[in-house]
Amino acid sequence: MFMSNLRYGYSWLINAGTFVYQDLAAFRKDFAKAKHIAIITGAGVSAESGVPTFRGAGGYWRKWQAQDLATPHAFSRDPSLVWEFYHYRREVMRSKEPNPAHLAIAECEARLKQQGRSVVVITQNIDELHHRAGSKNVLEIHGSLFKTRCLSCGEVKANYKSPICPALEGKGAPDPKAKDARVPKEDLPRCDVRGCKGLLRPQVVWFGESLDSDILARVDEEMDKCDLCLVVGTSSIVYPAAMFAPQVAARGVPVAEFNMECTPATMKFMYHFEGPCGSTLPPALAPHESESI
Numbered sequence: 001m002f003m004s005n006l007r008y009g010y011s012w013l014i015n016a017g018t019f020v021y022q023d024l025a026a027f028r029k030d031f032a033k034a035k036h037i038a039i040i041t042g043a044g045v046s047a048e049s050g051v052p053t054f055r056g057a058g059g060y061w062r063k064w065q066a067q068d069l070a071t072p073h074a075f076s077r078d079p080s081l082v083w084e085f086y087h088y089r090r091e092v093m094r095s096k097e098p099n100p101a102h103l104a105i106a107e108c109e110a111r112l113k114q115q116g117r118s119v120v121v122i123t124q125n126i127d128e129l130h131h132r133a134g135s136k137n138v139l140e141i142h143g144s145l146f147k148t149r150c151l152s153c154g155e156v157k158a159n160y161k162s163p164i165c166p167a168l169e170g171k172g173a174p175d176p177k178a179k180d181a182r183v184p185k186e187d188l189p190r191c192d193v194r195g196c197k198g199l200l201r202p203q204v205v206w207f208g209e210s211l212d213s214d215i216l217a218r219v220d221e222e223m224d225k226c227d228l229c230l231v232v233g234t235s236s237i238v239y240p241a242a243m244f245a246p247q248v249a250a251r252g253v254p255v256a257e258f259n260m261e262c263t264p265a266t267m268k269f270m271y272h273f274e275g276p277c278g279s280t281l282p283p284a285l286a287p288h289e290s291e292s293i
């Protein structure tokens with residue numbers, strides 16, 4: 001097997017003493033046959049657009065990381081501070097653009113739709129870069145920076161205002177020496193449903209909160225339906241891909257990882273393409289010679 005694969009010019013990668021398969025020609029055959037493609041995307045895709053995650057080494061906003069501020073407890077203790085953090089994250093997105101990975105996914109969805117095939121994006125990213133790239137069929141399992149939820153009436157609404165409220169204008173500087181704005185609660189983003197005026201919060205899933213059950217049910221449907229699954233910019237052994245990809249692989253459906261590194265679980269999946277997904281994904285999703293349109 002090893003020799004015959006070499007003879008056909010397949011490329012291999014050495015990781016921790018194992019050989020890992022990155023065979024684009026074989027992937028392209030599965031891609032050409034697929035009718036329903038599920039693409040799970042994670043932080044790596046956003047990172048290639050320069051979107052900060054505020055996690056890991058060097059990932060700080062003032063002296064905090066996301067896990068300190070993206071919690072219901074932090075919001076109830078200091079809603080002004082948490083809103084400053086999210087206001088900053090919303091404003092940062094004004095200078096960020098979808099990268100070639102986002103664009104390749106969106107272009108593929110539009111093209112395959114004309115052929116009666118479907119692409120769904122299941123993302124943990126909250127920056128809406130998939131939407132901005134043109135993707136239509138997106139399940140945001142962690143919500144969005146550009147949606148709010150009212151704590152009084154529960155209404156969820158898209159919100160692209162900049163600044164989100166007058167009191168946060170010019171606030172949210174990430175510098176560790178920046179002073180907390182201490183915006184009074186009544187001046188933070190408030191609900192505009194008639195007579196409500198409840199405090200709004202970002203419609204994102206915080207640490208310690210569970211995922212929306214309706215969205216999870218839709219993800220399950222997509223996982224049952226798909227006949228090709230891509231895991232992009234996140235490892236298949238970590239959440240959220242770890243929740244979904246193994247059930248697909250167990251049905252015998254090809255799963256392809258596009259990631260900066262391989263993991264001990266990579267061998268469970270059919271394909272692994274290593275490197276920045278902005279480089280590896282466009283050739284993988286480009287029109288196949290068998291596509292009529």
Ligand SMILES: [Zn+2]
Pocket residue numbers: 150151152153154155191192193196197198
């Ligand atoms: Zn309300």
